[in-house]
Amino acid sequence: MPPRIEELAEHINTNTQKVSQYLESHSLPQPSFDEDGPVDLQINSQEVDNARREAINNCYELLDLLQGPKALVRPVANATSAQAIHRYDIPAKVPLGREISFKDLAEKCGLHEPDLRRIIRFAITYHRLFQEKRDGFVSHSATSRWLAENPVAMDGVGLIHDTFYRSFAWTVDALQQFDDQEPNQTGFCLAHNTDEGLFSYLASRPEDAKRFGGAMKSFTADIPGNSPSFLINGYPWESLGPATVVDVGGSQAQIAIMLAEAFPKLNLIVMDLPDVLRHAQVPEHLSNRIQLHGHDFFEKQSTVADVYFFRWIFHDWPDKYMIKILRQLVPVLRPGARIIVNDSICPGPNTVPYDVERTIRGVDMVMLSLHNSREREKGEWEPLFKAADPRFGALKFYHPQGASLSIIESIWQA
The missing domain is CATH 3.40.50.150 (Vaccinia Virus protein VP39)
Incomplete structure (x- = not known):
């Protein structure tokens, strides 16, 4: 029996070929990180979609095996970049089909250029957000273009990387501090310094409620x-x-x-x-x-x-x-x-x-x-x-x- 990593690689190759052949036979674009890359692969075959999902699961396992146990407990879980991309609405400030310098983009965003540069480069490395094909110049990737054209998807980014992320950081403190399992005794409440549960909190904050509603639409549609x-x-x-x-x-x-x-x-x-x-x-x-x-x-x-x-x-x-x-x-x-x-x-x-x-x-x-x-x-x-x-x-x-x-x-x- 072959080693597990070889077995996984073979499964990945077989299933990826099924996906690629399906896309080709249906005249659909191949996956790409480029700005004009497809956001949705448009696979309408259950068999082929199962192959796609099996390849993804095999990739997860192969990645974890090749990285080794130590890497599994120290992933870079940092939402700062995505928070900034949402708050400064950076995708909308990068022109479609063209590139923009870090200097000009920083001025548009009201950020110091070194800070913007590190925010964007982290996003490129960890989220495939944006591209830097020429040193010092930013252009869209498929993902950032999708965000630029889809406001409710940006609402989803804000909810995940701002509301959720801040709440995660306080959740264990809430578990230690409270014992009644009430909706207003959560990581969210500690992070936002409120004794209101999430829905009561949103009811008195129309802009936050609007973003939450947009995010829910995105999670349903996307x-x-x-x-x-x-x-x-x-x-x-x-x-x-x-x-x-x-x-x-x-x-x-x-x-x-x-x-x-x-x-x-x-x-x-x-x-x-x-x-x-x-x-x-x-x-x-x-x-x-x-x-x-x-x-x-x-x-x-x-x-x-x-x-x-x-x-x-x-x-x-x-x-x-x-x-x-x-x-x-x-x-x-x-x-x-x-x-x-x-x-x-x-x-x-x-x-x-x-x-x-x-x-x-x-x-x-x-x-x-x-x-x-x-x-x-x-x-x-x-x-x-x-x-x-x-x-x-x-x-x-x-x-x-x-x-x-x-x-x-x-x-x-x-």
């Missing part, structure tokens, strides 16, 4: 596994017939609009805080089937419906708050009413591909740092439903292939 298409196609919505669906915490109605477009028999009610809903825009042709209702999901529900839907809600809240949210539904639930949840399920160790587990573990730490919440394992969901009320029926799980989020269903048994 991370394939988060696509709402998995929700639309992964659950038998058609079987519900002419049902009323309440989208609890439905933000600006994006998911409700998609459901209404796909399933003409559904009527939808989007519930969220009034300040959130005022930004919602429902297309005219759907206005008779989508209603907007101001509602705090910690208050008693008053609307009788066939389905109460929660997407990306429960992972933001510690267990006792999830239980409280579910209990607010009980007064209006009728036999057969469904609770449908679209959320992550944390896998057991070594049960999913490495890249999938790596992503979910990362989000799990974000939940700890921001909310004192977590990505729950499959066996943790039903006890929380039963703790809210034993009449919540046994959970049914749907796991659409390629999706980051699972679909969980409970039917009310009165």
